[in-house]
Amino acid sequence: MTRATHPETAEMQAIIDRHLGMEGPLLPMFHALQAEYGYVPAAALPLLADTLNLTVAEVHGVKSFYHDFRDHPAGRHILKICRAEACQAMGANDMSARVLERLGIDWHGTTPDGDVTVEPVYCLGLCACGPAAMVDGRVVGRANSDRLLAEVGA
Amino acid sequence: MKIYISMDSAAKALGADQVAAAMATEIAARGLHAEIIRTGSRGMIWLEPLVEIDRGQGREAFGPVSPADVAALLAGTMAGHGPTETIPFLAKQTRLTFARCGVTDPLSLDDYTAHGGLLGLRRALGLSRAEIVAEVTASGLRGRGGAGFPTGIKWNTVLGAQADQKYIVCNADEGDSGTFADRMIMEGDPFCLIEGMVIAGLGVGATKGYVYLRSEYPDAIAVMNAAVDIAREAGVLGADVLGAGQAFDMEIRVGAGAYVCGEETSLLNSLEGKRGVVRAKPPLPALEGFMGKPTVVNNVISLATVPVVFEKGAAHYAAFGLGRSKGTIPIQIAGNVAHGGLFETAFGMPLGVLIDEIAGGTATGRPVKAVQIGGPLGAYFPRSKFDTPFGYEEFDGQGGLIGHAGIVVFDDTADMLGMARFAMEFCAIESCGKCTPCRIGAVRGVETIDRIAQGDGAAVAVLTDLCETMKDGSLCALGGFTPFPVMSALTHFPDDFATRKEAAE
Numbered sequence: 001m002t003r004a005t006h007p008e009t010a011e012m013q014a015i016i017d018r019h020l021g022m023e024g025p026l027l028p029m030f031h032a033l034q035a036e037y038g039y040v041p042a043a044a045l046p047l048l049a050d051t052l053n054l055t056v057a058e059v060h061g062v063k064s065f066y067h068d069f070r071d072h073p074a075g076r077h078i079l080k081i082c083r084a085e086a087c088q089a090m091g092a093n094d095m096s097a098r099v100l101e102r103l104g105i106d107w108h109g110t111t112p113d114g115d116v117t118v119e120p121v122y123c124l125g126l127c128a129c130g131p132a133a134m135v136d137g138r139v140v141g142r143a144n145s146d147r148l149l150a151e152v153g154a
Numbered sequence: 155m156k157i158y159i160s161m162d163s164a165a166k167a168l169g170a171d172q173v174a175a176a177m178a179t180e181i182a183a184r185g186l187h188a189e190i191i192r193t194g195s196r197g198m199i200w201l202e203p204l205v206e207i208d209r210g211q212g213r214e215a216f217g218p219v220s221p222a223d224v225a226a227l228l229a230g231t232m233a234g235h236g237p238t239e240t241i242p243f244l245a246k247q248t249r250l251t252f253a254r255c256g257v258t259d260p261l262s263l264d265d266y267t268a269h270g271g272l273l274g275l276r277r278a279l280g281l282s283r284a285e286i287v288a289e290v291t292a293s294g295l296r297g298r299g300g301a302g303f304p305t306g307i308k309w310n311t312v313l314g315a316q317a318d319q320k321y322i323v324c325n326a327d328e329g330d331s332g333t334f335a336d337r338m339i340m341e342g343d344p345f346c347l348i349e350g351m352v353i354a355g356l357g358v359g360a361t362k363g364y365v366y367l368r369s370e371y372p373d374a375i376a377v378m379n380a381a382v383d384i385a386r387e388a389g390v391l392g393a394d395v396l397g398a399g400q401a402f403d404m405e406i407r408v409g410a411g412a413y414v415c416g417e418e419t420s421l422l423n424s425l426e427g428k429r430g431v432v433r434a435k436p437p438l439p440a441l442e443g444f445m446g447k448p449t450v451v452n453n454v455i456s457l458a459t460v461p462v463v464f465e466k467g468a469a470h471y472a473a474f475g476l477g478r479s480k481g482t483i484p485i486q487i488a489g490n491v492a493h494g495g496l497f498e499t500a501f502g503m504p505l506g507v508l509i510d511e512i513a514g515g516t517a518t519g520r521p522v523k524a525v526q527i528g529g530p531l532g533a534y535f536p537r538s539k540f541d542t543p544f545g546y547e548e549f550d551g552q553g554g555l556i557g558h559a560g561i562v563v564f565d566d567t568a569d570m571l572g573m574a575r576f577a578m579e580f581c582a583i584e585s586c587g588k589c590t591p592c593r594i595g596a597v598r599g600v601e602t603i604d605r606i607a608q609g610d611g612a613a614v615a616v617l618t619d620l621c622e623t624m625k626d627g628s629l630c631a632l633g634g635f636t637p638f639p640v641m642s643a644l645t646h647f648p649d650d651f652a653t654r655k656e657a658a659e
Binding site for chain 2: 022023025026027030031052061062065066067068069084085086087088089090121122123124126127128129130132134137139140141142
């Protein structure tokens, strides 16, 4: 879905420039960079800073505030499991513990073969059919650990 | 024959796309003359994937349907629930805001106008700004995001502000667990939100709107973007709204996973491309909001309710409800619940009726132990508070809040100390870091609850004192309301905080 190649300056600048007409363009720029590369490349920060007349520190500060923006590529599959209250009421804690144990990683971790990254998410709005999860952007309701592991091929 | 299948993400999460695909294959194989229409969700999530079939005498409901059921369904041998509208969960509702949700094709503007859409906007186009704002004030509509501030008063402040540019910002950062009304209406009736934002723009003199929509809702983002394009193409948005000579346009902006950006001032910072840090008030966003300009910041449901207020009149809307809680409220019943979903009703229904009668108790069949109302910052109520009527003041009087009207049900296996700890942990993870009671207090809260769990009874007084400090000293509701779930768990379920201590002794 994304390319983990070394991003080229001209290409990143072109992505950034597509959003120049917007009011408050920095988040849309981060989203566009991450959609292209799977993460926000460190080399993009000085380009963003120059373009928006900000310091690199300010740009880094914004990026690091938000859970969504990665600074390195994720695994081939991204499994987001809801940790919020409604899913907990349906056994989400036990389910996520089993998934993490089987994969041998902790939250935010990626399996050593680079296949799966597991991230916590706080509510997918699927609160009446929990526990809920999202596999590569696809929603899953009434999930269980076996099904989630099968979905990511583990 | 018409066949209706939801494209709501809860329905998709339960297999609606696979059912629709199987249905299309089966229709072709049988050579039937049938049309599949993807709609929003009716809100009966326990029946999803729900399939409705209209053979010429109205829609009949079947569900949950699996791909394996499709042949029997088309052959007419599958048992169903009868006419959809007669299902008690739907029949008992008063659907004003959600009248079209689950009925229409979300991205058909023709369908929208055939079901009352744009009538409110056409009426508003004939009114002055002051008359539009007065209509909203007269409806008694209050902010459905949780704070319950009167929408008309907020609009009036923006109307009275002098500026070269004003904005309408829709808060669609619905991060509260147990709530999905915003998601459902954006996926199921997106033009309704767009119409509400246009009316808001006309009322206060704003020509530009933004929807700040959380990234956790990719389906809603896709539907809203498509709906904005269609509305612009049809002249509902643009330089000349419905040919009436007034301008309003809007954009969908995507959040980035920060819960605190549901707080209006951190939302505005985020929209401006900054860290989502809370701003001190004053200045009010109504006077200095997005880009420092006067800005209406309203929740999705507040704005999506505006069209029906104008279509049917403020008096019609205000005739529903209880006391100062006027109109209807889309209650979301979630968690460990038999019949979970969205139930829109006039304010005033007692909590216990909603949980025991409407929702049918727990999914596991075990007794209800606690319900959390209003998201992660809402109080846990025990059964002894189930006679509380659903209203802003009524819940406040019981030490709780209705918030965005989500109810999360827990059965008797719930560990309330664990839930209190989670509330503090969540606050620590999501704190924007600006004020100390929230940033440091939440971390100390987790540690203090761990001490209680290890049998340190003296830590209870520390936790109580810490909660007082967070409540009084935090800048926004994240730090300020986290004590609600913590202290309500401690107060109403003391056994869960005591057993480990006794076991340790």
